[in-house]
């Protein structure tokens with residue numbers, strides 16, 4: 001095998017109550033990458049389409065992740081990466097994680113190494129870190145493994161893949177304003193009141209339990225955030241209206257996707273998801289802001305080889 005094409009999916013981090021620990025993987029939007037062997041030694045990014053990103057290995061998330069992998073598992077051939085970005089940078093649906101995951105997974109497959117996906121996560125994290133300034137795996141883990149994931153401990157990479165109730169659908173609107181993760185993290189308070197921690201802990205336990213028991217009512221009651229939503233919502237145009245409209249249309253929950261500006265809603269079934277999408281569209285259209293909208297099942301596989 002001299003070349004491989006892969007699909008690296010977008011993802012929703014936090015999922016309201018799980019700041020930095022919960023994430024879910026999306027099906028309808030993701031980047032594509034072609035990774036090739038070359039007779040010329042070394043690692044190169046040879047093509048980038050869809051976004052204006054640096055070709056320099058040290059400045060590109062995919063480059064940093066790939067280099068980290070190759071430092072541990074050197075290749076006897078040169079490696080060339082072509083990146084076809086479909087996920088907008090700064091959209092809040094895991095653009096940098098998809099780049100990092102895709103590069104590491106793609107090289108590992110191309111070289112026919114036997115590393116498991118979970119063992120590739122530390123290298124992808126090295127790439128993600130240059131985008132957000134801090135290591136967190138709540139986009140990396142779902143993009144790599146698929147489904148819902150829980151990062152119980154980042155240092156020991158104790159990451160759990162959670163079950164996905166079959167009828168869950170995600171609606172996402174990306175108002176096209178760029179919000180850097182590092183900026184959205186900088187505005188967060190460093191101290192959290194004990195009362196909020198108690199509520200957040202109860203909700204995350206409720207959500208995880210609801211996923212295992214396919215209890216949509218429990219999932220819905222647990223989809224709340226006590227810790228970051230208040231500060232970050234100020235960065236998102238019409239956030240309160242978007243959330244109210246989704247909940248009125250029957251969403252199980254609605255919140256900021258990762259660090260925003262995308263807003264996501266979870267619903268039971270596609271009909272509700274479409275109603276939520278039309279409410280989202282009409283609110284953002286009135287502001288004259290361009291947007292992308294997606295309705296997606298939860299992708300249970302994560303990054304995959306397509307050719």
Ligand code: HSE
Pocket residue numbers: 013014019020021132136138139181184185258259
């Ligand atoms: N958990 C991260 C955050 C996700 O909310 O800052 C964005 O990368």
